[in-house]
Amino acid sequence: MRKNKRSVPSEPEQAAGNGLLDRRLFLTGGAAAIGNAAVPNTARATEALPVEQWMKMPGSPFTVYGQPSRYTSKVARIFASAPGTTGTGTSRTPHHMLDGTITPNGLHFERHHNGIPDIDPEAHRLLIHGLVKRPLIFTLDALMRYPMESRIAFIECAGNSALLYQKDPAPLGVQPIHGLLSCAEWTGVRLATLLEEAGIDPRAQWLLAEGADASGMSRSVPLAKAMDDALVAIFQNGEPVRPSNGYPMRLLLPGYEGDMNVKWLRRIKLTEGSTMTKDETSKYTMLLNDGKSLQFCFAQEAKSVITRPSPGLAMGAPGLYEITGLAWSGYGRIAKVEVSADGGASWALAALQEPVLPKAVTRFRSPWRWDGGPATLQSRATDESGYVQPSRSKLIADRGGRANYHFNGIASWGIAQGGEVKHVYA
Amino acid sequence: MSMRNALLAAWSALAVGCGGALAEGPNLGKPAIPDEIASWDVSISPDGAGLPAGSGTPQQGEQVYVAKCLACHGEKGAGKPNDQLVGGQGSLQPGQVPIKTVGSFWPYATTVFDYVRRAMPLNDPKSLRDDEVYAVVAYILRLNGAIAENDKMDAQTLPAVRMPNRDGFVRFSRGR
Numbered sequence: 289m290r291k292n293k294r295s296v297p298s299e300p301e302q303a304a305g306n307g308l309l310d311r312r313l314f315l316t317g318g319a320a321a322i323g324n325a326a327v328p329n330t331a332r333a334t335e336a337l338p339v340e341q342w343m344k345m346p347g348s349p350f351t352v353y354g355q356p357s358r359y360t361s362k363v364a365r366i367f368a369s370a371p372g373t374t375g376t377g378t379s380r381t382p383h384h385m386l387d388g389t390i391t392p393n394g395l396h397f398e399r400h401h402n403g404i405p406d407i408d409p410e411a412h413r414l415l416i417h418g419l420v421k422r423p424l425i426f427t428l429d430a431l432m433r434y435p436m437e438s439r440i441a442f443i444e445c446a447g448n449s450a451l452l453y454q455k456d457p458a459p460l461g462v463q464p465i466h467g468l469l470s471c472a473e474w475t476g477v478r479l480a481t482l483l484e485e486a487g488i489d490p491r492a493q494w495l496l497a498e499g500a501d502a503s504g505m506s507r508s509v510p511l512a513k514a515m516d517d518a519l520v521a522i523f524q525n526g527e528p529v530r531p532s533n534g535y536p537m538r539l540l541l542p543g544y545e546g547d548m549n550v551k552w553l554r555r556i557k558l559t560e561g562s563t564m565t566k567d568e569t570s571k572y573t574m575l576l577n578d579g580k581s582l583q584f585c586f587a588q589e590a591k592s593v594i595t596r597p598s599p600g601l602a603m604g605a606p607g608l609y610e611i612t613g614l615a616w617s618g619y620g621r622i623a624k625v626e627v628s629a630d631g632g633a634s635w636a637l638a639a640l641q642e643p644v645l646p647k648a649v650t651r652f653r654s655p656w657r658w659d660g661g662p663a664t665l666q667s668r669a670t671d672e673s674g675y676v677q678p679s680r681s682k683l684i685a686d687r688g689g690r691a692n693y694h695f696n697g698i699a700s701w702g703i704a705q706g707g708e709v710k711h712v713y714a
Numbered sequence: 715m716s717m718r719n720a721l722l723a724a725w726s727a728l729a730v731g732c733g734g735a736l737a738e739g740p741n742l743g744k745p746a747i748p749d750e751i752a753s754w755d756v757s758i759s760p761d762g763a764g765l766p767a768g769s770g771t772p773q774q775g776e777q778v779y780v781a782k783c784l785a786c787h788g789e790k791g792a793g794k795p796n797d798q799l800v801g802g803q804g805s806l807q808p809g810q811v812p813i814k815t816v817g818s819f820w821p822y823a824t825t826v827f828d829y830v831r832r833a834m835p836l837n838d839p840k841s842l843r844d845d846e847v848y849a850v851v852a853y854i855l856r857l858n859g860a861i862a863e864n865d866k867m868d869a870q871t872l873p874a875v876r877m878p879n880r881d882g883f884v885r886f887s888r889g890r
Contacts, residue, residue, distance in 0.1 A: 424743030
């Protein structure tokens with residue numbers, strides 16, 4: 289068959305089935321051409337554009353701390369607390385209404401075990417003891433004198449996306465299903481610096497990290513991780529860590545499950561073995577098919593989620609859309625993200641937005657021409673270790689459906705004829 | 715020699731003395747003495763290290779439980795509105811709906827003591843005396859069949875309790 293070149297002069301390359309286009313489309317300028325082609329030539333407005341009220345009077349005065357627009361009040365966390373409590377549970381980040389990679393501090397997800405303590409920084413102390421040569425006490429003022437480092441790192445609760453272990457797809461969207469994930473720039477003192485000042489006893493293999501909240505949240509951490517890239521974080525996205533994220537200081541263990549990044553850090557005890565706290569035995573262990581439970585699964589495996597389109601954001605008219613989302617791995621950088629519009633039958637490479645940082649979220653984007661018909665959107669991340677995000681069915685075949693934690697399988701959004709977007713299994 | 719040079723010389727002597735492994739820092743940690751540490755050092759190891767003096771029996775624990783725990787954890791640890799503490803043994807087996815309780819899931823009795831003392835009751839944490847903690851832990855262990863009616867829990871007996879799911883855990887390794 290002879291190709292008719294003239295009939296598709298601005299048609300971009302199809303990268304995969306059901307309308308997925310080459311990831312370089314937006315960079316090469318082809319989008320304008322096909323965007324224009326898709327827009328019907330509607331009648332022109334007959335009235336002059338109005339000059340609005342806010343251009344005819346002085347604006348509002350300065351404030352000491354900026355707040356979002358009152359028109360964006362729906363860009364907010366959602367939360368649930370345990371029966372009879374007001375601050376014991378989780379709040380979730382509205383990724384379907386955000387873009388970029390950094391989570392604003394007021395929207396960072398939370399998991400509290402007995403509310404947020406109101407800590408006076410003058411009274412707060414960090415104690416380092418146990419298997420050390422010199423037990424030491426640090427004040428916040430003292431830590432402020434230490435050399436600091438910044439790390440852009442995601443924190444993800446190990447229970448994020450756990451709803452996908454369920455037999456049937458929960459009729460929910462990005463925020464309630466995948467909202468226990470956030471990413472921030474954390475700045476603080478390397479924990480290794482403080483441990484070396486205390487002098488590490490060679491018998492020490494673990495440390496216990498404990499918070500100053502009412503639950504005394506505590507977790508055991510391998511000493512090797514502490515010496516590698518752990519921070520005692522004092523700043524979050526440039527400002528003092530928020531109370532809801534550990535003010536005046538928290539432990540940051542890049543890539544490790546959220547629970548281990550102990551907030552309101554008050555004590556580090558070096559030990560030979562793990563302490564077997566509540567949260568490393570009765571919680572954060574994965575029950576397998578055979579009745580045994582996996583313990584000490586710390587790093588979050590490679591994962592990705594499409595944030596737009598997603599449930600709650602109805603599609604408009606058929607035409608060009610950007611599929612975008614987040615990808616991350618606790619084992620390093622994201623190497624590639626693939627996107628499918630036909631439930632995994634075919635895949636197109638998504639564009640990865642710079643910077644692509646280790647143990648941070650990476651924003652991916654993929655141009656898609658939606659024809660108005662049914663589609664099933666999926667994303668699949670591969671990290672620099674070569675690990676590929678598994679399908680939901682493979683993950684459950686390997687691990688069973690009772691593990692509750694560390695769900696990193698592929699999630700699917702179904703788009704119906706007419707544009708309704710739903711959580712589906714595919 | 716200027717003050718700065720003197721400090722630098724002192725610092726490099728220190729670094730050499732420690733094999734040069736010291737990370738650079740201003741060394742502003744204040745030495746902590748054991749008396750200061752004691753009130754904060756509340757974590758309990760599986761071998762019982764850190765357990766305080768004191769003791770309690772299931773019978774004594776029932777009174778504590780009824781007064782302080784029952785409203786959230788239900789009659790005899792049956793759960794509701796909050797976590798179920800008793801029962802579920804056998805529910806981890808293949809094909810079952812798992813009911814994770816102290817009796818069916820928790821591998822160490824020391825963890826129960828550690829957690830109750832630091833975190834419970836939720837509306838008044840750290841209010842129980844050590845004797846009361848031993849007693850209420852004994853009561854929960856008794857309800858789960860892990861100890862006998864007249865067993866007294868203390869720093870020696872608690873770590874020796876063999877929890878039903880003690881061997882139920884395997885260490886994660888990537889790729890499994």
